[in-house]
Amino acid sequence: GCVALVRFDRPESMGPFTMDDVSRITVITDYLAVTAQNVQLYQSEHERAVIDELTQLHNYRGAQEALHRELHRSERAESPLAVLMIDVDHFKAFNDLHGHHVGDVLLQRVASRLRCEVRANDICGRIGGEEFLVVLPDTGLHEAIQIGERLRRATRDVRLSNDADPRSPGCTISIGVAAVEEPPYRREALLVA
Numbered sequence: 753g754c755v756a757l758v759r760f761d762r763p764e765s766m767g768p769f770t771m772d773d774v775s776r777i778t779v780i781t782d783y784l785a786v787t788a789q790n791v792q793l794y795q796s797e798h799e800r801a802v803i804d805e806l807t808q809l810h811n812y813r814g815a816q817e818a819l820h821r822e823l824h825r826s827e828r829a830e831s832p833l834a835v836l837m838i839d840v841d842h843f844k845a846f847n848d849l850h851g852h853h854v855g856d857v858l859l860q861r862v863a864s865r866l867r868c869e870v871r872a873n874d875i876c877g878r879i880g881g882e883e884f885l886v887v888l889p890d891t892g893l894h895e896a897i898q899i900g901e902r903l904r905r906a907t908r909d910v911r912l913s914n915d916a917d918p919r920s921p922g923c924t925i926s927i928g929v930a931a932v933e934e935p936p937y938r939r940e941a942l943l944v945a
Contacts, residue, residue, distance in 0.1 A: 807863035815877025834896035
C-alpha cells in the first residue's frame with residue numbers, strides 16, 4: 753500500500769516537530785502500511801478459498817456462504833429466494849469420449865454462459881464436477897422457472913468449436929428449481945443435502 757505523510761501545523765505553544773515526534777509518526781505510518789497489506793492479503797486469500805479455479809465462479813464453499821447469506825437476507829426482508837441446481841447432462845460419457853481437457857473447456861464455456869445470462873445480483877457457483885448452483889435473490893418459483901428455461905436455452909448453444917458448427921460437440925443441462933416464498937426460510941427447503 754501507499755502511505756502519504758501529511759503535515760499538520762502544531763500550535764505555536766507546542767513548538768516545531770521534534771525528532772521523537774517524527775519517530776512516532778513513522779512508527780504509526782509503518783504500522784498502518786503493514787495493516788493495509790494484511791487486509792489486502794486476507795481478501796486475496798479469502799477470494800482464492802471461495803472461487804473455483806477452472807470456471808472463476810464461486811466454488812462449493814463460496815456458493816454455500818452466498819446461499820446462507822441470501823437466506824438470512826431474504827428472511828429479514830421477507831422476500832422470496834430461489835435456487836437452480838444445474839447438471840451438465842452425460843458429462844462423464846463426454847469426458848470419456850473427448851478427454852478431461854476438452855471436458856474442462858466445456859465446463860468453462862457453460863460457466864461463462866451462465867455468468868452472462870444471470871442477473872447482476874444472482875450468484876453462480878460450481879458445486880461439483882459438472883454441477884452448478886445459481887442463487888436467485890428476490891425471486892419466486894414462477895420467475896425462477898423462467899430463468900431456468902432461459903439458461904437451458906442459452907447453454908444449448910454452447911459448442912467446443914468457435915465456428916458454431918452444429919456438428920461440434922455441445923451439451924445440454926438439466927435444472928432443478930426450488931424456492932422459499934414465505935417463512936420459515938430454511939436451507940432444507942431449497943437444497944437436499
